[in-house]
Amino acid sequence: MRLGAHAETVLEWLALRLNLGPKPLADTQAAFQFARIIMAASRAGLFEALQSGGRTAEEIAASRGTDPRATGKVLDALLAHGYLRFRNGRYELNRLFRKWLLADSPHTVVHKLDFQEIEWRWTEGFDQWLYDGTARDMHRTLGPNEWRRYQWGMRDFSTAPATELAWRARPPKSARALLDIGGSHGFYSVQLCRRHPEMTATILELPEAIPTAAEILAREGMGSRVVHRAGNALEDDLGTNTYDAVLIANLVHHFDADQNLRLAQKVARALRPGGVFMVMDAVRIASPAEADRPDRRLGAVLDVYFALTSTSGTWSVEAVQEWQRAAGLRPLRPVWLQTMPGAALLSAIRPD
Numbered sequence: 001m002r003l004g005a006h007a008e009t010v011l012e013w014l015a016l017r018l019n020l021g022p023k024p025l026a027d028t029q030a031a032f033q034f035a036r037i038i039m040a041a042s043r044a045g046l047f048e049a050l051q052s053g054g055r056t057a058e059e060i061a062a063s064r065g066t067d068p069r070a071t072g073k074v075l076d077a078l079l080a081h082g083y084l085r086f087r088n089g090r091y092e093l094n095r096l097f098r099k100w101l102l103a104d105s106p107h108t109v110v111h112k113l114d115f116q117e118i119e120w121r122w123t124e125g126f127d128q129w130l131y132d133g134t135a136r137d138m139h140r141t142l143g144p145n146e147w148r149r150y151q152w153g154m155r156d157f158s159t160a161p162a163t164e165l166a167w168r169a170r171p172p173k174s175a176r177a178l179l180d181i182g183g184s185h186g187f188y189s190v191q192l193c194r195r196h197p198e199m200t201a202t203i204l205e206l207p208e209a210i211p212t213a214a215e216i217l218a219r220e221g222m223g224s225r226v227v228h229r230a231g232n233a234l235e236d237d238l239g240t241n242t243y244d245a246v247l248i249a250n251l252v253h254h255f256d257a258d259q260n261l262r263l264a265q266k267v268a269r270a271l272r273p274g275g276v277f278m279v280m281d282a283v284r285i286a287s288p289a290e291a292d293r294p295d296r297r298l299g300a301v302l303d304v305y306f307a308l309t310s311t312s313g314t315w316s317v318e319a320v321q322e323w324q325r326a327a328g329l330r331p332l333r334p335v336w337l338q339t340m341p342g343a344a345l346l347s348a349i350r351p352d
């Protein structure tokens with residue numbers, strides 16, 4: 001997935017090729033301002049105001065309590081970028097974006113856009129961090145309301161990759177017990193259990209996450225097939241010969257190499273012979289020689305973000321497979337997720 005400025009005309013392409021336009025400004029000014037416009041529009045409910053049809057800027061502003069002039073400008077910026085269209089004097093939500101920007105859509109990202117307001121504030125720490133390397137350990141510093149917004153945000157982030165992962169993961173055919181470490185809202189477990197009707201799942205989560213995570217999970221109607229267990233994956237015993245599959249999705253980037261190695265060893269003990277350890281995450285380069293690989297771009301940016309927010313960072317395929325091998329597991333070929341470009345499912349089997 002390529003971020004940044006892309007030419008739309010031959011002349012723009014030429015200007016980019018000849019390096020005539022300042023790419024660093026396209027990568028920053030337009031990107032960060034438009035990002036904040038989308039977030040503000042979503043948080044103010046401007047997209048929601050267009051749910052049941054076209055409206056004028058004045059009607060939208062009146063229904064959301066926003067300033068009419070400011071609202072008109074925001075709507076025009078969204079129009080210019082294809083989020084909206086304009087017909088018969090009214091703004092309409094573009095059909096493609098209804099799926100993502102309406103709160104009652106199963107694919108909504110409205111909560112993630114809300115959580116990004118917190119992440120935005122965190123990223124203001126990049127400058128200081130670059131000098132002193134002092135990171136924020138986000139899981140130790142969130143307040144109760146931030147925990148709530150975090151869990152809802154993670155839920156929105158998971159719907160597309162969880163559905164794909166459930167189709168492409170290969171737990172043993174007879175798999176019955178799944179452990180989902182740091183599984184939060186449980187959507188990965190829910191989709192895996194829907195795909196494998198014999199399977200039940202336990203989500204191991206920090207206690208602070210569980211009130212909101214359980215509320216989100218309850219909406220899926222899985223009953224006792226997917227349940228939470230409060231604990232800490234770094235400190236708790238995970239059992240012996242207990243699970244057919246263990247998933248850790250979007251969490252190894254919060255742990256350092258030593259923590260991940262010890263966790264892999266606990267997972268290997270907890271797996272039954274033939275069981276599978278599934279690590280899903282954005283993947284970083286193993287060395288600067290790999291830097292031009294398109295499937296490592298997301299991991300490169302998130303590596304910096306997680307180093308700031310949780311002291312660690314993203315990991316390479318090789319690093320994850322090294323922990324898995326050191327724990328006595330046999331890594332399988334990586335599965336690159338199409339719904340989350342730059343993320344991969346790195347599975348390893350416990351030999352019989």
Ligand SMILES: C[S@@+](CC[C@H](N)C(=O)[O-])C[C@H]1O[C@@H](n2cnc3c(N)ncnc32)[C@H](O)[C@@H]1O
Pocket residue numbers: 139154155157158181182183184185204205206209231232233234248249250251254
């Ligand atoms: C980035 S979220 C990922 C949630 C979910 N797996 C997904 O991919 O959508 C990381 C989750 O791991 C949980 N977590 C962090 N440290 C943990 C630990 N030591 N033990 C168990 N869970 C942890 C957090 O509370 C959070 O819900």
